[in-house]
Amino acid sequence: MFKQFLMKRAKILHGLYRTSVRGHSQGYAADRWWDEEFFTKGLSDRQTISQDKSLLSAAYHYASVEMLILRHLVKENFDLHSKRICDLGSGSGHWIGFYLSLGASACTGVDISSKSVNFLGEKYAKDNRVTICHGKLDQILQNFNDPYDLVNAIGVMFHLVDExxxxxxxxxxxRILKPGGLFVVGGHFGWFNNLNVQFNSDDTVNKKLRSAAHxxxxxxxxxLGEMKIYRNRAYLFIRDSLPENNLLVATKV
Ligand SMILES: C[S@@+](CC[C@H](N)C(=O)[O-])C[C@H]1O[C@@H](n2cnc3c(N)ncnc32)[C@H](O)[C@@H]1O
Structure with missing residues (x-):
């Protein structure tokens, strides 16, 4: 448990060093990187974490995040029945399945990776509740006009390295959330802002952690002023690294 705690802190310290001592890092080319460098061995829930992540660790990660989302939904009595969901950076579609299983009536998934979009297109070909859109989030969302009850963004906002x-x-x-709607974000939300923590071989940065204050x-x-953060302690109990998976839930006022 202590070792896991230290390893998480070491990642933050390394990020602090890279960000403040070595200075500005160039952002990665997200439109190519996910297809050419990341999804190289296939697409599944575990492979959205890393290509060789174990099935068990991945299931443990997803279950721990699900628990935090459910904690918020149950506490706030936010029933998903007949609700419209937008899932940002859908990957293999874990969160699309999760919200549909809780009664959502429609789910739009957005992803920049063609491999992800093709995979999701096939996975949900016969499910008319699901729509999949291909492209960068900031560009695709501009075209959405029908309001959503919940926008989900697990493991994706820290990959938007450009402020x-x-x-x-x-x-x-x-803009696309209804009043009272939820923005559900998975990430770190620590003390330090704009920490570059993950780099490619060409030294470009592909993960930036923003502070809770920012x-x-x-x-x-x-x-989106009403904001709650739920800390995920699941990483302390296994001998494997998990992605930053604390949960932030903001309510549209
Ligand atoms: C770490 S994976 C997380 C996938 C999924 N949300 C999950 O938790 O299983 C990040 C996903 O976000 C997508 N992504 C990254 N940057 C993006 C962007 N700017 N616009 C749209 N999708 C993006 C990637 O292609 C990838 O599928």
Whole structure:
């Protein structure tokens, strides 16, 4: 348990060093990277974490995040029956399946990876509740006009390394959410802002962690002011690394 705790802290310290000592890092080419460098051995829930992640660790990660989402939904009595969901960065579609299983009537998935979009297109070919859109979140969301009850973004917002793009997405999320609707985000939400923590071989950065304070500031300015953070301690109990998987839930006022 202690070792896992130290390893998480070491990642943050390394991020601090890379960000503040080595300075600015160039953002990665997201439109190519996911297809050419990341989804290289196939697409499944476990492979959205890393290509060789074990089935058990991946299932444990997803279950731990599901528990936090359910904790919020149950506490707030937010019934998903007949609700419209938008899932950002859908990957293999775990979260589309999750919300449909809770009674959602429609789910739109968006992803920049053609491999993901083809996979999801086949997976949900016969399910008319599901629509899949291909492209960058900030560009695709601009075209959405029908309001959503919940926008889900697990494991994706920290991959938007460009600050303006990240803020544009939050602004679009606020625009498409109904009043009282939820923005559900998986990530770190720690003390340090704009920490570059994951790099490619060409030194470009593909993961940037924003602080809880920065999230709060930007969400407030976008009428998503009511924000709760649920800490995920599941990583402490296994001997494997998990992605940043704390949960932030913001309510549109
Ligand atoms: C780590 S995976 C998470 C997948 C899924 N949300 C999950 O939790 O299983 C991140 C996903 O976000 C997608 N993605 C990353 N940046 C994106 C962007 N700017 N626009 C749309 N999708 C993006 C990737 O292609 C990838 O499928």
């Amino acid at each position: 303006e793009e990240w803020q544009r997405v939050i602004s679009e999320v606020s 999230w709060r500031r930007i969400l407030r300015s976008e009428r």
